[in-house]
Amino acid sequence: MDHVFGRSVDNHLKSPLELRGTEKPYDHWVDNKVIDHIDELAGRFIASSSLAILSTTRNDGVLDVTPRGDPAGFVNVIDKNLIAIPDRPGNNRMDTFENIFGNPNVGILFMIPGHRDTLRVSGKGAVVRDIKLGQQLSVNGRPSDLILLVHVERVLCHCPKAFIRGKVWQSQDWPDTSNVPTLAEMLKVHGAMPETVKEIADGCKEDAEENLY
Structure with missing residues (x-):
């Protein structure tokens, strides 16, 4: 019997070896699915995405997660290793930007309403101002003042099982x-x-x- 966060559990796994020793090997389909850039397929996915979930890390190590939404294709793929995410009016806490000043690592989950597959992108972020790019990211004639640039290091598709189990896009089951x-x-x-x-x-x-x- 182990104890975790004040609760007794049968077994507290503490290493990859313990984890892999109890689970079957992952399928060969997902063995090499990670690439280090935005290719044509990933670019098409991002161009249709109207919702992205961003994960960043605070200075104290605690993770933050925040949504970003705009018309489909709001994230600009500048080149195969660089994307630009616009900033829109919010509550002005700017947690994501402040986190990046201390820890530039960024994780992004791209989603498309009605589409069950998702795309995971991660890399290093930087907060910038750029008039020309901000204009390119305009919506309703309003440019983006602050922009999150992400240097892409990892890209991988993600299976739809969570969305199927959660019946996320099936309104009759909400x-x-x-x-x-x-x-x-x-x-x-x-x-x-x-x-x-x-x-x-x-x-x-x-x-x-x-x-x-």
């Missing part, structure tokens, strides 16, 4: 969300905000509708 807490409710409680939930909700609604670009 769960009832009537009891799911709203952003306003969580801001009120987690942030100990003095405003009422309705006041916060009204502010969030206005920001989401009027401050996209």
Whole structure:
């Protein structure tokens, strides 16, 4: 019996050897699926993606994950090893950018609504301002002031099983969300905000509708 985070478990695996010793070898189909650049296939996937999930690391080692969404193809493939991700108006915490100043490693999961496969890209990030590139990344006539450049080091496709199991794109199987807490409710409680939930909700609604670009 082992103990992990205050809980008793049968076995706490502590090495790749322990992990691989209990699992069957991975299939030859995925043995060599990692490439070190954006090829034509990956480029076509990114060109159709309207949602990307970014992972960065804080100075204390804690991971952050944040979504980025825009019209399909919003991430600009500059060349086979360089992509540009625009920044849009948000809450101005800028956690992702601040993380990159201390640790440039970036992981990205590209998704396409209705499409079950995903694309994983990772590399080193840099926060830049560039007028010409910012104009190229414009939406509704609004250029991107800050831009995340990512030097691509790893690219790999990912199987659809998570999306199949979760029935992510099957609207008829989506769960009832009537009891799911709203952003306003969580801001009120987690942030100990003095405003009422309705006041916060009204502010969030206005920001989401009027401050996209």
